[in-house]
Amino acid sequence: MLFVCLGNICRSPTAEGVFRSAAVRAGLGKRVLIDSAGLGVQHIGWPPDPRAIQAAKRRGYDLAKIRGRRVTATDFSRFGWIIAMDDANLQALIELKPPDVGGYLGLLLDFAPDLGTREIPDPYFGGPEGFERVLDLVEASVPGLLERLQDTLGDQ
Numbered sequence: 651m652l653f654v655c656l657g658n659i660c661r662s663p664t665a666e667g668v669f670r671s672a673a674v675r676a677g678l679g680k681r682v683l684i685d686s687a688g689l690g691v692q693h694i695g696w697p698p699d700p701r702a703i704q705a706a707k708r709r710g711y712d713l714a715k716i717r718g719r720r721v722t723a724t725d726f727s728r729f730g731w732i733i734a735m736d737d738a739n740l741q742a743l744i745e746l747k748p749p750d751v752g753g754y755l756g757l758l759l760d761f762a763p764d765l766g767t768r769e770i771p772d773p774y775f776g777g778p779e780g781f782e783r784v785l786d787l788v789e790a791s792v793p794g795l796l797e798r799l800q801d802t803l804g805d806q
């Protein structure tokens with residue numbers, strides 16, 4: 651399960667942390683490879699944005715050990731699920747995806763259709779409420795994603 655945004659310092663590390671926590675609780679912590687990556691090059695090797703770390707910590711998620719990295723072509727074969735935070739991320743991933751590789755590629759919020767919104771807004775240039783909004787949206791969609799993953803694992 652690979653979560654992808656632009657910088658890999660705000661949204662996708664948050665999704666990684668929230669999903670990891672839910673997967674561990676569901677007993678899948680060792681069964682599923684969980685990671686995050688970015689499409690840009692600016693924050694390679696950086697920890698998540700301190701605002702993202704703090705906001706997540708208040709809700710019980712530890713993002714501090716995550717380090718930014720860029721999406722690579724091999725990610726498409728290593729990860730059966732690649733989950734984008736917004737439409738721009740998704741379009742970039744569709745262009746990067748090698749044609750012969752299968753797997754799921756889609757938006758995180760597709761797993762929370764009742765929210766009525768497709769994209770997780772980039773909080774980087776805004777205030778602290780943006781980071782809370784990211785957490786709200788991620789927490790609302792992770793259960794649906796985990797359920798879909800469990801359905802496919804059940805088939806194996």
Ligand code: 4NP
Binds near residue numbers: 774
């Ligand atoms: P992210 O947020 O894609 O959620 O990690 C961003 C972080 C940094 C920048 C853009 C988005 N930036 O332009 O530096």
